[in-house]
Amino acid sequence: MTEDGAAASRDERAPTDHQPPTAPGSMRLLETIVRRELQTLARTRTFYVLAIAFAAVVLGIAWVGESVRAGYVPTLVDLLTPLELLVPVVAVAFGYRAILGDEQRGELDVLETYPVSSREIVLGVYIGRAIGLLTVVVVPLVLAGLAVAVTESDVLTIYASHAGADSPILFARFVVLTALFALAVLGVAIAISAIVSGTRSALALAVVALVVLLVGLDLALAYGFSAGIIGDGGLVHSLALSPLSAYRGLVFESAVVVAAGTGPAVAAPVSSLVSLVVWTAGSLALATWAVNR
Numbered sequence: 001m002t003e004d005g006a007a008a009s010r011d012e013r014a015p016t017d018h019q020p021p022t023a024p025g026s027m028r029l030l031e032t033i034v035r036r037e038l039q040t041l042a043r044t045r046t047f048y049v050l051a052i053a054f055a056a057v058v059l060g061i062a063w064v065g066e067s068v069r070a071g072y073v074p075t076l077v078d079l080l081t082p083l084e085l086l087v088p089v090v091a092v093a094f095g096y097r098a099i100l101g102d103e104q105r106g107e108l109d110v111l112e113t114y115p116v117s118s119r120e121i122v123l124g125v126y127i128g129r130a131i132g133l134l135t136v137v138v139v140p141l142v143l144a145g146l147a148v149a150v151t152e153s154d155v156l157t158i159y160a161s162h163a164g165a166d167s168p169i170l171f172a173r174f175v176v177l178t179a180l181f182a183l184a185v186l187g188v189a190i191a192i193s194a195i196v197s198g199t200r201s202a203l204a205l206a207v208v209a210l211v212v213l214l215v216g217l218d219l220a221l222a223y224g225f226s227a228g229i230i231g232d233g234g235l236v237h238s239l240a241l242s243p244l245s246a247y248r249g250l251v252f253e254s255a256v257v258v259a260a261g262t263g264p265a266v267a268a269p270v271s272s273l274v275s276l277v278v279w280t281a282g283s284l285a286l287a288t289w290a291v292n293r
Contacts, residue, residue, distance in 0.1 A: 029115075030123065034127050035128070037124070041094075041128070041129070041132040046093070047093075047132060050093055051135075054086060055136075055140040059140055061078055061082055062078065062079060062144045063147065068144065073166050073171075073256060074166075076171055079144065079174075083178055087181055087182050088213055088214060090136060091133055091185035091188075092185065092188070092189045092206050094132060095129050095187075095188075096189045096202050096205075098125050098129055098190055099121075099190065099194045099287065100196055100202050122190065125190060126287075133186055138179055142175065145168060170254075174251055177250050177251055178247070181247035183280055184247075184279040184280045185243065187284050188213070191283040194286070194287035194288075194291050213244055217243075218242055221238055224238065236249070239267060240272040243275060243279045246272035247272075248267075250272045253267040
């Protein structure tokens with residue numbers, strides 16, 4: 001971004017521009033924060049690169065693997081593993097500097113002079129970033145679903161005994177669950193941006209968070225099961241402790257196993273949904289506490 005562009009971005013992000021003589025209400029300020037975040041995303045080329053790359057990978061996997069010709073369930077099965085990696089990376093990229101950037105520019109100090117709480121600041125930042133993130137994640141998945149509707153002609157042998165089980169409803173569930181997973185990881189990224197004090201520490205902590213989310217928690221669960229700490233009966237509930245495992249289990253339980261018609265339980269749906277909500281709400285609470293310090 002050029003210096004003139006950066007200056008323009010800072011000017012447009014300043015919450016005091018075009019304000020009426022009296023301080024606006026908290027809802028007005030919340031809307032201002034959301035609009036400011038959307039303007040920031042629209043003016044940052046990095047997010048466009050992420051969006052194009054994400055869409056290219058999703059559509060490329062669906063098309064090159066020819067799963068779009070096989071049906072909705074084969075397509076979501078092909079996409080699930082790549083999305084387990086890509087969604088956290090994109091979500092962290094969207095959020096790991098969101099609040100830190102405001103603090104470095106002194107905008108948090110300005111916002112604190114208005115009748116808006118730390119919770120509303122964090123919520124406004126989160127909503128703005130979430131709109132951008134969901135656009136990047138959901139649109140390519142919807143296009144992949146439309147591609148299935150247009151080009152579907154063959155049925156994979158593995159689903160031959162379950163004629164009629166494949167359905168766009170199952171793919172829609174997959175899209176919704178992917179969106180919930182993205183929002184949970186974005187909450188973690190927003191918390192990172194609130195507790196760090198510099199860009200380097202934000203980047204380092206973001207990498208650590210990705211390693212923990214993508215590998216660490218699953219390894220801990222695997223160790224707990226192999227060591228006998230987690231019993232057979234509690235395994236599906238324990239998997240919900242990891243947002244990645246919760247997402248994976250929900251997709252299999254609500255889309256893949258349903259299409260197959262049979263199979264053991266691979267997740268506890270209620271526990272997994274609660275886990276994603278807790279990860280999101282807990283991360284935003286941590287961010288609020290950090291901003292309020």
